[in-house]
Amino acid sequence: MPQSILIIEDDEPLRADLARNLEAANFKVIEAADADLAIRLFRNQAPDLVLLDLGIPGDNGMELLRDMKMERPSIPVIIVSSHTHISFAIDAFKSGAWDYVTKPIASMDVFINGLRNCLSQSLLQRHVRNTQDHLLRLVQKLPVIIFIINSDLQFEFLNQTTEQILGYTPQEILSSPRSFLRRIVPEDRRRFLDALKNSLGPEAAELHFGFRFLHKKGYPVSLSAQSIAASKAQNGLPARVEGMITDMTRNSYIDSLLLQNEKLSMLRAMTEEVAHEIRNPLVALGGFARQLRSRYPEATETRIMLEECNRLERLLERIDAYLEPIGLTLVCCHLSPTVNFVMQLLSSRLARKSITCRIDLSDSLEPILADQEFLYRIFIYLIGHGADLVEESGILHVTASESGSLVHVNVSMSPVCTPPADHDRLIMPFEDTEMNLAMCLRMVERIGGHLRMEQSASLLRLAISMPKCGGAFEADKDGRGGHASDPL
Numbered sequence: 001m002p003q004s005i006l007i008i009e010d011d012e013p014l015r016a017d018l019a020r021n022l023e024a025a026n027f028k029v030i031e032a033a034d035a036d037l038a039i040r041l042f043r044n045q046a047p048d049l050v051l052l053d054l055g056i057p058g059d060n061g062m063e064l065l066r067d068m069k070m071e072r073p074s075i076p077v078i079i080v081s082s083h084t085h086i087s088f089a090i091d092a093f094k095s096g097a098w099d100y101v102t103k104p105i106a107s108m109d110v111f112i113n114g115l116r117n118c119l120s121q122s123l124l125q126r127h128v129r130n131t132q133d134h135l136l137r138l139v140q141k142l143p144v145i146i147f148i149i150n151s152d153l154q155f156e157f158l159n160q161t162t163e164q165i166l167g168y169t170p171q172e173i174l175s176s177p178r179s180f181l182r183r184i185v186p187e188d189r190r191r192f193l194d195a196l197k198n199s200l201g202p203e204a205a206e207l208h209f210g211f212r213f214l215h216k217k218g219y220p221v222s223l224s225a226q227s228i229a230a231s232k233a234q235n236g237l238p239a240r241v242e243g244m245i246t247d248m249t250r251n252s253y254i255d256s257l258l259l260q261n262e263k264l265s266m267l268r269a270m271t272e273e274v275a276h277e278i279r280n281p282l283v284a285l286g287g288f289a290r291q292l293r294s295r296y297p298e299a300t301e302t303r304i305m306l307e308e309c310n311r312l313e314r315l316l317e318r319i320d321a322y323l324e325p326i327g328l329t330l331v332c333c334h335l336s337p338t339v340n341f342v343m344q345l346l347s348s349r350l351a352r353k354s355i356t357c358r359i360d361l362s363d364s365l366e367p368i369l370a371d372q373e374f375l376y377r378i379f380i381y382l383i384g385h386g387a388d389l390v391e392e393s394g395i396l397h398v399t400a401s402e403s404g405s406l407v408h409v410n411v412s413m414s415p416v417c418t419p420p421a422d423h424d425r426l427i428m429p430f431e432d433t434e435m436n437l438a439m440c441l442r443m444v445e446r447i448g449g450h451l452r453m454e455q456s457a458s459l460l461r462l463a464i465s466m467p468k469c470g471g472a473f474e475a476d477k478d479g480r481g482g483h484a485s486d487p488l
Contacts, residue, residue, distance in 0.1 A: 003048040047075065146161075166216065183213055185220060285309055334368075360397070
């Protein structure tokens with residue numbers, strides 16, 4: 001398909017001569033004799049190149065040039081004018097002209113070759129811009145945070161994924177230079193600064209470390225920062241740090257749960273085996289040692305035997321203590337950040353069934369007296385079990401209310417596939433051993449709460465009541481109890 005050229009020239013003989021030569025050179029020619037027709041053809045025909053006479057009737061030629069560059073800056077405009085003063089050329093270039101040619105045109109062959117070069121360069125620039133735009137869109141949509149930090153330790157660029165992972169838009173962080181640093185958990189803040197300074201130092205060490213950041217909704221997210229090798233400025237130091245931040249929250253939390261469960265399972269198996277293998281012979285040896293001591297009270301051997309038996313008995317008592325339930329650390333826990341954290345962990349599981357989640361929790365809700373890790377697991381069980389029961393494209397709704405010394409949380413699901421027939425099923429193991437409600441019920445009871453189930457037709461509601469903290473809002477030391485409305 002031939003490339004098109006719009007000729008805007010009021011001199012008809014000159015315009016016809018230009019058109020004839022350009023058509024002979026296999027260009028498609030579009031002609032306009034005044035500004036009004038020219039702008040309409042420019043908008044409707046979208047030519048590949050424009051030849052513009054500054055003395056065009058109906059409008060100032062320079063204004064027409066500015067209008068065209070404003071609407072479609074990628075289309076090159078070459079001025080063909082009888083004005084030979086240098087000031088006209090300067091004004092034209094300032095307004096976006098590609099080139100400035102004076103009339104009469106000395107050599108048509110040279111002129112047409114210049115047009116071909118212009119179109120080639122323009123096409124190349126367009127490809128470069130399209131590639132840059134495409135890469136920028138890819139960067140914005142990557143599932144990691146792409147960042148650039150300058151030598152003043154301030155962010156210069158953040159992609160749109162920032163809001164998905166941190167809850168803050170890139171503009172919120174870029175407009176408040178220290179906001180990102182303030183939201184890093186205090187224990188990790190100094191490490192973050194030291195790592196940045198090392199990356200901007202003479203050795204230009206690459207970033208590669210993990211840290212925790214307080215999400216806008218109040219819960220902590222585990223992040224991993226990694227940079228790429230930066231080019232150095234004239235002073236020999238890197239001018240910026242470029243890299244990515246990956247959300248490791250789901251992986252780190254689930255890994256810690258799996259590791260803890262594995263350790264507890266192994267410990268239980270070992271202690272049960274040790275207790276079984278040692279206790280029976282130990283009882284027999286202890287009884288035999290007591291009989292010997294009664295017959296030979298002065299014998300040193302019997303005393304040593306009894307002491308060793310007693311020592312082994314104390315060791316067994318310590319082993320038995322390992323089999324007891326893990327102790328609780330009751331603190332003031334905020335409900336909204338806890339549920340938001342769990343929803344992030346289970347987001348992919350809910351998305352697979354296209355489940356709509358509605359979280360209606362007030363920030364002014366009284367905190368709960370509970371163990372924070374227990375509270376996380378309770379809601380993982382509740383919402384995870386709800387995700388299993390709700391049908392495709394169903395609704396999962398979380399609400400909360402207060403009465404007296406209790407906070408009541410309702411997890412409603414509709415429509416459900418096959419709801420349990422009675423309340424007794426609540427304390428029985430379900431097929432999904434990871435998310436069964438029997439474990440959830442026992443954990444709720446450990447923190448002094450109560451769990452019940454209600455159902456009607458295709459609606460199932462899991463209701464949990466937990467004791468209030470009874471005190472003012474407190475920020476948990478590790479950041480997990482942070483209030484959702486903390487300012488930047």
